[in-house]
Amino acid sequence: MKWVSAADCGLALCEVCGRVENAAEHACCSRCHAPLHRRKPRSIERSWALLLAAYVLYLPANLLPIMETRSLFGVQRDTILSGVAFLWNSGSWALALIVFVASVVVPLLKLLSLSLILVSVQQRNVQARQCARLYRLLEVIGRWSMLDVYVVAVLVALVQAQSLATIAAGPGVLAFGAVVVLSMMATMAFDPRLIWDAASTHEPVEMNRESKRTTKT
């Protein structure tokens, strides 16, 4: 199927309010005054920069302790993986699985799949539908990696001097939070329209068609 892109017709979609404007006539949206771009400026460079920073921090996030438990028996330092192992051994295997997926698998898969999208867009060798679906998935699941930061925050607040043990946040939390924020920012910096630009360079042009209507069931 062939599609006309708005950029080919000199049109630009306002990223803030969704108004369709003539890109040649307006530098800013006439309704909400946001600057108009046909594509997000420097999208690939910014996305790569944020992504590389996230890769760098992924190591300390998983290797440094996220939590330090001090008790009469000494200091115990927990990394993310040892936290998962603890949950698994104590019998809550469902929860262990959720934490493992949310804080180990998802961040790594996010970084890898965004790299895959970026590389294939740059190589102009794109399976557009799959890439678009992957990108949408990234936007949805990104936030769930924040889980471990919240767990540490609650534990730290509850287990304090009154009890036999105290829990303090370790440096891993900072790195982990940074990985989550940076990879979310990298996903936002990327412009998904580039996927379709890369895929349609050899596609001839046909007139637009009506958008499909689907009804919720």
Add this chain to the structure above:
Amino acid sequence: MSARLTVCHECDALLQEVPQAEGGGNAICPRCGAGLYRLGPDKLQVLLALSLSALILLLLSNLFPVVGLNIQGHQVETTVFGAAGQLWRDDMPVVAGLLLATTVLIPLIEMLALAWMLLPLCLGRRPPAFVLLFRGLRLAQPWAMVEVFILGVLVSLVKLSHLADVLPGTAIWCFGALMLVLAVLSSLLDHRVLWRAWEAAR
């Protein structure tokens, strides 16, 4: 340009707009499958009611303790602010800020902005600073993580349950309700609804 044309925000395909019909459903881009906009009548009043109840729930969930611990008769409780304060004292100001921002500040700003915009729009007037608030709303949206926070609280409850008796606080129920309200709100809220109302108002 003609009002009948629309552009997919994910693949830039030029499309003809589906007329706003009765009943629900979403328009989906036929090229890339991205959700484009909601179909059906605008429900400004419903949106306003939801955003006001979200504000009330947000207030309650920050006033009351989220979880408590009973360690040998000694009771400890914490609110979101308490947790952030403890992180701050532990020399983790960035993490404390991240916690406060994603669970309190950003949802609060989002709901205040929404209520501020919807109240005059329901009365057929254009709210002051609409454009500014709308842009703020778009920026804030991905960073509100109430539902992730709830899961985090549940995980930490399980982790502590071997240490002491855990007592789910009032706020965890408020957070749960807030999560539901926010989910309904985001499924109903379409940016086109706000702009349509803005253009119709004076």
